[in-house]
Structures are given as structure tokens and as C-alpha cells.
Amino acid sequence: MLESLSVLKFKFPWRSYQHTLLKHFDSHISDHHFHVIAPPGSGKTILGIEILRRLGKKTLVLAPTLTIRNQWESRLQEFFAKNSSFKNFSFDIKSPSDVTFSTYQSLHAFYKSFEDKEDYFKFFEKHQIETVVLDEAHHLKSAWWTCLMALKNRNSFFTVALTATPPYDSSRTELTKYFTLCGEVDDEIAVPDLVKENDLSPHQDFVYFSKPNDLEINFIVDYRRKIAQFQDDLLQDETFIVFLQNHRFYKNPKTHLDAIYKSTSYFSSVLIFLNACGIAIEQEKLEILGFYKDESIEFPELNLEWLEILLQNLLVTDREQLIEDEHYLSTLEKRLRKLNVFERNQVNFVGEQLLYKSLAYSPSKLKSIVDIVSAESASLGTNLSCVILTDYIRKEFLNTPFSDIETINKIGVLPIFQYVKNYCTHNEDLAVLTGSVVIIHKSILNAFAEIEPLHNFSFVALDHDEAFLEVSPKSKVEKSIVEILTQLFENGTIKVLIGTKSLLGEGWDAPSINSLILASFVGSFVSSNQMRGRAIRKDADKPNKTGNVWHLACVDPTATDGGREVDILKRRFEAFVGVTNTTIPFISNGFDRLNFPETILVDDISELNNQTLEKASQRPLITKKWQVSIGSGTKLTKQVKLLHLGEKPFETQKQVYFFDVVRFFVAELSLTIIWFYFEFILEGVQLIISRGFSYFIYAFLGAFIFRFGYKLYKAVSLYLRYGYLHKRIRKIGLTILDTLNALKFLNTNIQNIEVVAQRVNKGDVVCSLVGANNYENALFSKALIEVLDAIDSPRYLIIKTNLFRKRLKTENFYPVPEIFGNKKENALVFKKYWTKYLGRNKLVFTRQVEGRRLLLKARLFHVYNAFKEVSKEVTVWK
Structure with a gap:
């Protein structure tokens, strides 16, 4: 050393x-x-x-x-x-x-x-x-x-x-x-450890929704309408239909098997489009996909995701192979560019960039910020220490007069400043701190002078509000502007501070913050978590501090789930661990812990926001929820949640195992049989007297088969395919755990580890390890998610099959997790334990022709879930 x-x-x-x-x-x-x-x-x-x-x-x-x-x-x-x-x-x-x-x-x-x-x-x-x-x-x-x-x-x-x-x-x-x-x-x-040790403050995340203005709504509706019209026109476009029918994949599929197996989603999109046009797909093409003769297939609906895959391949990925049709493809590309759905060699019908940019910087959020600051000020009074972080300064709005405020059409430091200054009361404790613009109220000049002499700075009054001064240093000073304003914020002279994420988002330390408004929309959830960390620090001078963290979302009126902004928030919340808003609180990550309804409509915004403001004002309750939740657990544990996607009619279910409908169907069938039994017995007394007992038995069996034969067939098929879902998930978990142990990935004694799977609210199933360390939990969760999610391109497949299953067309396809699929001997260990817990199966290597054919079939069986979130990893304090 x-x-x-x-x-x-x-x-x-x-x-x-x-x-x-x-x-x-x-x-x-x-x-x-x-x-x-x-x-x-x-x-x-x-x-x-x-x-x-x-x-x-x-x-x-x-x-x-x-x-x-x-x-x-x-x-x-x-x-x-x-x-x-x-x-x-x-x-x-x-x-x-x-x-x-x-x-x-x-x-x-x-x-x-x-x-x-x-x-x-x-x-x-x-x-x-x-x-x-x-x-x-x-x-x-x-x-x-x-x-x-x-x-x-x-x-x-x-x-x-x-x-x-x-x-x-x-x-x-x-x-x-x-x-x-x-x-x-x-x-x-873990965050709960820090709150428990009093090193972090109790805190809660809040989402405040806003409605786009009329101009933005018209833009979104018109955008969606044009895309819908384009899709309808394309389905009637004989030139495009003939073009696809002459595509090498469709015209001569057997000649291009290798290419089809390498790009299965592309081939599937061709078939799905032509099927949507009313064209019958020939049996030989379905056999290439691995389906048996006379096996009926329910094609998925041609949604925008499938249309994206088709056009992305035609216009970008596969374009060099379609050089003879370049003139037609150029025309098609121009149509898409005119719709603003083809940029940077990317087809996107959802409008991720165009619509997200419109909603992310919607000026409607300026009013949201005013509502939040006003509510927090009313709740905390002189104890308010609020920071508002955003991405851009927007210097063009520095001297906007009050009469023109409603014309501000962008969100940024100075637009926020103008709104808070003019629409919130007691604005003398408001300040702006960025790398190039610093603004304070003239009433705090004496407090400023106590830190640094005023003659070292220039103070210029704003054009339309002389009470506010733009500050800049004349020469090198002992304390920087950032240090001075931070000190004024920490001692309570400044109560609302507006700044940029780049200056204050990471590394800046101001433990007094008890209300943080994140009006920043650039960057990943990494930067969001860093900014959020500013508000949850413990303040030695205010031991009872509770931090409120505010997230803003502008709702897409054309989407029932809130749209792209809400979707991005949901993904960012995967990195945030906090207390739930449920009656019995617990600590978890994810957006679900805020307990919002699954459907978020524009008409519901006002009521949701009022509820949120009420919860935010109950700071002692937030502290109590943390205390109760921390006491109910000892450490953060990773769980895999299999999401309940809703029950569809049996005829349309081509998923592998995603609906736990068996028990409900069996219960319904049993009650119906019991009723039929008593009804037939009562009516059968006369039949026994006139025809004899044996005739009665034959009649009973005939009537029973006639009435229940198909339902029994359906029940057996359902059970073979789905089983009781939570029990099956546990068996898959045991398979993964034993394989990890056999391949020496575990440091903990396997005797001390238990796989737990159970049904939770809304029909979801959660599965986790109890007794494992963080590393083992991470390996287990990753492997289980790979098994449950829609199949991508694993090296090995497990196929649960036998003659009976083939006849009933209930074969199940599961990917061997990547951690076990890297070597054949490892995949065989996984197969061994799969057989132990889940029965006979077949292991298939997907990098050979037959394996690729089965991989394509497996993907098509998962096709209904291709664009859905099937499972996700959640972190829970247990």
C-alpha cells in the first residue's frame, strides 16, 4: 500500500x-x-x-x-x-x-x-x-x-x-x-435503506397532466387522420398489391428460405398485408411457416406496427434487392415523406418524434407549473424551497410584456419565469439561474450584498418589469453567481428557483429543496433520476423535510393510454423506487405505484390533477407511508410480473400461454354439467320405465356428448396450452433456478432459495426468488423475462409437444434464455430440468434450416403479443 x-x-x-x-x-x-x-x-x-x-x-x-x-x-x-x-x-x-x-x-x-x-x-x-x-x-x-x-x-x-x-x-x-x-x-x-437510516427524506413522485391547446389537438387529429387515410388507400392500391404479389418472398418463397428465416417479421408483414386485402394465402406459404396441412390460422390485424415493418423493409433494409422497382419505391417514399412519417431512413407512423416534440414542449405545461407552484406555496408557505428544471433558456422571451404572455408557444426557463412571475402571488422570492442568464428580484439585493459586494456586479432592470434585475459579474469575484444564488436559496431568501438541467441537474447540491418540478424532456431516465435526486436529499436544518417531485405530461387526445408522453414517463419510472399510493402502501418501482387508471383521457385530466394536488398537500401522510412500508420489508427484491393482457375468445387465441382462463372455463362447464345432470335425471324416469335402464344410459351419453363434447375438447385444449398460469410460471422459475445452480451461477446455497409465484391484482402473475442475492436475482429475472416475452431470435427453442398435442394443435414454444443458450451443453442442462418440472419436450437449434422454420412458426404463435408489453421486471421492498 x-x-x-x-x-x-x-x-x-x-x-x-x-x-x-x-x-x-x-x-x-x-x-x-x-x-x-x-x-x-x-x-x-x-x-x-x-x-x-x-x-x-x-x-x-x-x-x-x-x-x-x-x-x-x-x-x-x-x-x-x-x-x-x-x-x-x-x-x-x-x-x-x-x-x-x-x-x-x-x-x-x-x-x-x-x-x-x-x-x-x-x-x-x-x-x-x-x-x-x-x-x-x-x-x-x-x-x-x-x-x-x-x-x-x-x-x-x-x-x-x-x-x-x-x-x-x-x-x-x-x-x-x-x-x-x-x-x-x-x-x-437501496433508497428505503437510506430513508430508514434518515439519510434521505421521505418523498413522493406526482404527475400533473395537461391538455394540448386547440392548435395542437387539430395538428394531432389531422396527423392521425392522414395516416389512417393512407393505410386505407394502400389497402385498395392495386399497384402496391400486385407489387407485393410479385415480391420474391411471396412469389417464390421456397427459393428464398434462408432470407425469409433471417427476416421473419418482414415475410409475416407481407402475408398480413395481403390477407388484410382479402387475398387468400396459399397453403404452401403457411407450410413454410411450419403450420400443418389444414391447420387454420387467425391472422393478426394489419395495424400500424405491421405496416411500419413492411414499409421499413421495402424502403430501407431490402431496397437494394428491389432495384427493378426503384421508380415505384421512390414514389412511395415521397408519399411517406409528405406525411412526415419517413425521416432519417426510418418509417414511423406513431409520430414518436413529430408528435412527441409537439407535446413535450407544449405551452400548456406552463399553466401546469403555475398550478403546482401556487399549490405548493399555499401548502408550505414560507418553508417552500422549489426548483424548476428545464432544457432550454429561450432568451427571446426575456422581455415579453404581460399583454403578450399568452402568445408564448415554447417551454423553457424564461417562458416559465414569465408565467410564474405574472400568475403566482408573492413573486419577490423568484429567481432564474442559468449559465448565461441570471435574474433576481430587487428586494433581495441587501441579502445578496451580505455575501458579495454589489459593485462587483451589474444589475439591469427588465424592460417590462423593473422589479426584476438581470445580474452579471463585472470581473472575477470570490464567489460565483451559482454559489451566491445557491446560498440565497438555501437560507430561504429565494423560494422558487428556475434553472437549466445542464447547470443544476447533476452535481449541484441544495438539500433544502422540498419541491422539484421536472420540466425537462431531453435525455434518458438516467438524467431524470439524477435530477430527482436533488429533491430527496436530507436537509440537516429541516429534519422533517418531505420532498415532492413533479413530472409533467401532455395527454394525447387520440390515445386512450395518454399517449407518447405518458409512455415515456412510464419507462422512466422503472428507475424510480418509491412508496405506492395504494390503501396499504408498499415500496416499489414503476408507474403503477401512483395508482392512476389505465385509461387516461383528456376529459379526466382536471379530476386527476385535483386528486394529485390533494395528495401532494398531505406531506405528513407521505412520511407515515414510508415508515409503514419500510417496516414491512428488509431489502429490495426483483420480481418478474407477467401482465394480464385481457381475455379474448378462444378462437382468436394463438398465444402460447398468456391467459389463465382454464379455471374459469372449467368452473363454468362443471356448473352447466351439474344442471344438465339433474335436469336429465328428472326427465329420464319415464324413459327408464318405457325403454329400460341401458337405453337410458346410451341416451344420456349421447345427449352429453352432443351438448358438451366441443366444450370438453376446448377445456382439454386450454389446459394443455395454458394450465394454471401461476403454477406453470413457478415451474419455469424452478427450471431456471436449478439450471443456474447446475451451471454454478449461484453463490447462495440453493437450499436457502425459494421460487415464489402468485396471482396479484388485475390477473397479473408475479414470480421472484426469496433468499437469493442481488446478482442471482438479476440473472433469474432476465432469464424468466426471456422465456415469457415474445420470441425474438434465440439459439435454442424448447418445444412442448407430443402426438396428442400435435393433433390438438397445442404445441408450445419457449426460447432457451441467452445465459443457457450460448452452448449446447448448457441448453441440454436447461432441457433436463424443463423435463423434470414441465414434462416431455424437444430442444431445437434454430441456426439450421429446420430450426429456423420452427423459429418462424414460434414467432407467429406469439404474433398477437409482438407489440405488447408481456412481462416486466419490478423491484419491491420485501
């Missing part, structure tokens, strides 16, 4: 969750990686310093910003060094010391400065840097990854990765790179 690091020592007792994490330090670091997920307020930086101290090697600490970089040095001096006397550090990556603090940008620039990259690697060898600490490691999905991965592949390092939110919403490629560099997650500090 370096002598300079050996003298460092943490000056205070470790919090219980920190102590637990550090207790397993040796086992975690054994693979030269220590990857920790820890929310804001958990002492990530302190943990990182303790880890680098224990490793005792020369260390490079990398942070995303200069502010965070500087925090590392100050935390080391304050919490580890005697009298802040640690000297063996550097901020210059070109002149490293025992501990070097830098940024990802600096390392990337340093890397690019070497023409010969060999010199870059030798530099680290020369300076004997053996530990690299990656703070806020989620940033690594950008270009900064390259210089770090190159270094890791060449030099041997201990990698310590710290993050509040891994970039789970990134592409699979980016996520793979992230975990390759950082290693698998070793441990996670």
Missing part, C-alpha cells in the same frame, strides 16, 4: 448499509471490479475514497464535471485526511500523483493527443496507475468509453464503478459495453 494512502482514515462511524457493503469488499474486488449502485445521498464519494484507500494503489478518479471532480478532493480532505493535510493529489492528468482527480472529457482529450496510442498506454505504465474510479459511471455510454476500454484491454486495472442509475434504457450494444468496462453489479444501496 502507498504510504500516503495508508495514513488516510474515515473519521466517522459507517452507516449500516455502507458497513454491510464494505464487509464484502474482498469478495467483490476479487475479479478486479467493484460496481456499486447507490442513490444520491448515500455517500457514493465517501465509499469510493474508502475503496481506493483499501486498494492502496496509485489511482485515477474520473468524474463527469469539474464540480463533481472538485467534490472528490474536498471530501477526501474533510473526511479522511487529518487537518485536511493530504498533499499527494493532482487535478492534472498529464502530471499524475498518488491520487489524480480528472474528468472523462480530459481523459478523452489526453487520449486523442497521442498520435501513437502505444505512448498513451506506456504513460499509465510509467506512472504505475493501477486503480481507475469511474464516478457517475452511466456517462460511459458516450465516446469517452473508447479511451477507457482501450486502456483496460491493454493495462491491468482495478475498476471501481459508482452510479445512481445504470443506463438500462440504452441499446443492448451500449449496455454490453458498459458492463464489460464496469463489471456486473456487485452491490446496491
Whole structure:
């Protein structure tokens, strides 16, 4: 160990969750990686310093910003060094010391400065840097990854990765790179642990909905109408129909089997479109899909998702193969571009970019912000500490007169400022803080002067409101504008602060925030979680603080689920753990915990918002819910939830096992049989007397078969295909658990692990491991989701089949999870345990011709769920 690091020592007792994490330090670091997920307020930086101290090697600490970089040095001096006397550090990556603090940008620039990259690697060898600490490691999905991965592949390092939110919403490629560099997650500090230890404040997320203005509604309705008309026209377009009928896949499918098996959704979209046109699909084409002769197929409806797949392939992916039809395809492309559904080589009928942009920056949200600030001010009074974060400044609205406020058509810092200033009372405690625009009320000048002399700044009154002053420094001052306004906000002089996410969203520390309004719509849920973390920090001066976090959503009037904005919020909420709004509260992630109705219509907005404002005002109740919920559990556990998609008539069910209808059908059939039995007995007395008992029996059996034969056949078929769903899910879970154990993925003794599956509200089924650690839970959840979700392209399939099932056409197809499908011997282990729990099956390798044929058939069996969320991973405190 370096002598300079050996003298460092943490000056205070470790919090219980920190102590637990550090207790397993040796086992975690054994693979030269220590990857920790820890929310804001958990002492990530302190943990990182303790880890680098224990490793005792020369260390490079990398942070995303200069502010965070500087925090590392100050935390080391304050919490580890005697009298802040640690000297063996550097901020210059070109002149490293025992501990070097830098940024990802600096390392990337340093890397690019070497023409010969060999010199870059030798530099680290020369300076004997053996530990690299990656703070806020989620940033690594950008270009900064390259210089770090190159270094890791060449030099041997201990990698310590710290993050509040891994970039789970990134592409699979980016996520793979992230975990390759950082290693698998070793441990996670849970938000409930922090609230329990009084290190984070009780808090709740709230969603405030808004209705688009008339212009936006007309735009959306007109957009949808034009697309619907295009779809109708295309279904009647003889030229397009003939074009598809002459497509090589449709005209000569047997000649192009390899291409069809590689692009099954493309081939399916051709068939689905032609079927929607009323064209009968020949049996030979269905046999290519793996269906038996005379087997009837219920084709899915030609929805916009299928039309997207068809046109995406025709206009982009497969275009080079259709060169003879280029003139026609160019004409088709122009039609789509005119509709604004084809941009950057992407067909999109949902309007993800066009409509989302329109709704995300809808000025209707400005009124939502006014409502929230007014309600929070009425609830908290002088204790209000509200921050509003957004993406853009919009300087063109700096001097908008009151008479023109209603003409503001964009959301941003200055539009929000104008609305709050003019529509909220007591606006003298309002301020704006961005990198280029700073505004304060003249009434706080004396408080400002107590921190920095006024003569060091210029103060210019706004054109249409002289009470507000734009502030800028005249020269270099001791304290920056950010520091001054932060101090004024912390001491309560400023009560509402409007700023940009880029300046205040990450690294900015203001623990007094008790109301945060997220008017930011750029970026992933990683940045959303970072911003949210500003409001849930504990405030030492206000021990009873409760943080309200507000999310804004503009509802799409043409969508019953709220539309694209609500959908994005739902995905972001997967990263947020909090207390539910249910009668009996518990701690979970996901949007469902807010207990909104599944259908969110424009007409319901006012009532939903009133309910939300009422809940937000009940801060003591939020604290009580946290206390009750924390007491009911000990740790966060991952569960897989199989979503109840609704029951369809049996004839249209081509899904594999997604509807637990058996028990209800059997109960209905049993009651009907009992009624029939008594009715027939009562009527049969005369029949026994006149014809004899044997005739009565034959008549009974004949009538029974006539009335119930088909229903019995249906019941048997349903049970063979679906079974009792929660029991079957548990058996699949046991199969996965035993396979993980056999292949030595488990560290915990399998005797201490239990698979639990049960039905919950609305018919959903949840399945989880009890007794497993975080890593084992993650492996189990990922594998189970792969088995349950619509089939993509697994290397191996499990087919539950026998002669009886073939005759009843109830074969089931399941993908072998990727973790077991990488090698045949691993897939065979999975098959072994599948046989143990779920009966006879056949293992099929899908990278051969017969396997591809069956894979195509399996995908078509899942076709009704291709565009639905079938299952999802939820995190629950248990």
C-alpha cells in the first residue's frame, strides 16, 4: 500500500448499509471490479475514497464535471485526511500523483493527443496507475468509453464503478459495453435503506397532466387522420398489391428460405398485408411457416406496427434487392415523406418524434407549473424551497410584456419565469439561474450584498418589469453567481428557483429543496433520476423535510393510454423506487405505484390533477407511508410480473400461454354439467320405465356428448396450452433456478432459495426468488423475462409437444434464455430440468434450416403479443 494512502482514515462511524457493503469488499474486488449502485445521498464519494484507500494503489478518479471532480478532493480532505493535510493529489492528468482527480472529457482529450496510442498506454505504465474510479459511471455510454476500454484491454486495472442509475434504457450494444468496462453489479444501496437510516427524506413522485391547446389537438387529429387515410388507400392500391404479389418472398418463397428465416417479421408483414386485402394465402406459404396441412390460422390485424415493418423493409433494409422497382419505391417514399412519417431512413407512423416534440414542449405545461407552484406555496408557505428544471433558456422571451404572455408557444426557463412571475402571488422570492442568464428580484439585493459586494456586479432592470434585475459579474469575484444564488436559496431568501438541467441537474447540491418540478424532456431516465435526486436529499436544518417531485405530461387526445408522453414517463419510472399510493402502501418501482387508471383521457385530466394536488398537500401522510412500508420489508427484491393482457375468445387465441382462463372455463362447464345432470335425471324416469335402464344410459351419453363434447375438447385444449398460469410460471422459475445452480451461477446455497409465484391484482402473475442475492436475482429475472416475452431470435427453442398435442394443435414454444443458450451443453442442462418440472419436450437449434422454420412458426404463435408489453421486471421492498 502507498504510504500516503495508508495514513488516510474515515473519521466517522459507517452507516449500516455502507458497513454491510464494505464487509464484502474482498469478495467483490476479487475479479478486479467493484460496481456499486447507490442513490444520491448515500455517500457514493465517501465509499469510493474508502475503496481506493483499501486498494492502496496509485489511482485515477474520473468524474463527469469539474464540480463533481472538485467534490472528490474536498471530501477526501474533510473526511479522511487529518487537518485536511493530504498533499499527494493532482487535478492534472498529464502530471499524475498518488491520487489524480480528472474528468472523462480530459481523459478523452489526453487520449486523442497521442498520435501513437502505444505512448498513451506506456504513460499509465510509467506512472504505475493501477486503480481507475469511474464516478457517475452511466456517462460511459458516450465516446469517452473508447479511451477507457482501450486502456483496460491493454493495462491491468482495478475498476471501481459508482452510479445512481445504470443506463438500462440504452441499446443492448451500449449496455454490453458498459458492463464489460464496469463489471456486473456487485452491490446496491437501496433508497428505503437510506430513508430508514434518515439519510434521505421521505418523498413522493406526482404527475400533473395537461391538455394540448386547440392548435395542437387539430395538428394531432389531422396527423392521425392522414395516416389512417393512407393505410386505407394502400389497402385498395392495386399497384402496391400486385407489387407485393410479385415480391420474391411471396412469389417464390421456397427459393428464398434462408432470407425469409433471417427476416421473419418482414415475410409475416407481407402475408398480413395481403390477407388484410382479402387475398387468400396459399397453403404452401403457411407450410413454410411450419403450420400443418389444414391447420387454420387467425391472422393478426394489419395495424400500424405491421405496416411500419413492411414499409421499413421495402424502403430501407431490402431496397437494394428491389432495384427493378426503384421508380415505384421512390414514389412511395415521397408519399411517406409528405406525411412526415419517413425521416432519417426510418418509417414511423406513431409520430414518436413529430408528435412527441409537439407535446413535450407544449405551452400548456406552463399553466401546469403555475398550478403546482401556487399549490405548493399555499401548502408550505414560507418553508417552500422549489426548483424548476428545464432544457432550454429561450432568451427571446426575456422581455415579453404581460399583454403578450399568452402568445408564448415554447417551454423553457424564461417562458416559465414569465408565467410564474405574472400568475403566482408573492413573486419577490423568484429567481432564474442559468449559465448565461441570471435574474433576481430587487428586494433581495441587501441579502445578496451580505455575501458579495454589489459593485462587483451589474444589475439591469427588465424592460417590462423593473422589479426584476438581470445580474452579471463585472470581473472575477470570490464567489460565483451559482454559489451566491445557491446560498440565497438555501437560507430561504429565494423560494422558487428556475434553472437549466445542464447547470443544476447533476452535481449541484441544495438539500433544502422540498419541491422539484421536472420540466425537462431531453435525455434518458438516467438524467431524470439524477435530477430527482436533488429533491430527496436530507436537509440537516429541516429534519422533517418531505420532498415532492413533479413530472409533467401532455395527454394525447387520440390515445386512450395518454399517449407518447405518458409512455415515456412510464419507462422512466422503472428507475424510480418509491412508496405506492395504494390503501396499504408498499415500496416499489414503476408507474403503477401512483395508482392512476389505465385509461387516461383528456376529459379526466382536471379530476386527476385535483386528486394529485390533494395528495401532494398531505406531506405528513407521505412520511407515515414510508415508515409503514419500510417496516414491512428488509431489502429490495426483483420480481418478474407477467401482465394480464385481457381475455379474448378462444378462437382468436394463438398465444402460447398468456391467459389463465382454464379455471374459469372449467368452473363454468362443471356448473352447466351439474344442471344438465339433474335436469336429465328428472326427465329420464319415464324413459327408464318405457325403454329400460341401458337405453337410458346410451341416451344420456349421447345427449352429453352432443351438448358438451366441443366444450370438453376446448377445456382439454386450454389446459394443455395454458394450465394454471401461476403454477406453470413457478415451474419455469424452478427450471431456471436449478439450471443456474447446475451451471454454478449461484453463490447462495440453493437450499436457502425459494421460487415464489402468485396471482396479484388485475390477473397479473408475479414470480421472484426469496433468499437469493442481488446478482442471482438479476440473472433469474432476465432469464424468466426471456422465456415469457415474445420470441425474438434465440439459439435454442424448447418445444412442448407430443402426438396428442400435435393433433390438438397445442404445441408450445419457449426460447432457451441467452445465459443457457450460448452452448449446447448448457441448453441440454436447461432441457433436463424443463423435463423434470414441465414434462416431455424437444430442444431445437434454430441456426439450421429446420430450426429456423420452427423459429418462424414460434414467432407467429406469439404474433398477437409482438407489440405488447408481456412481462416486466419490478423491484419491491420485501
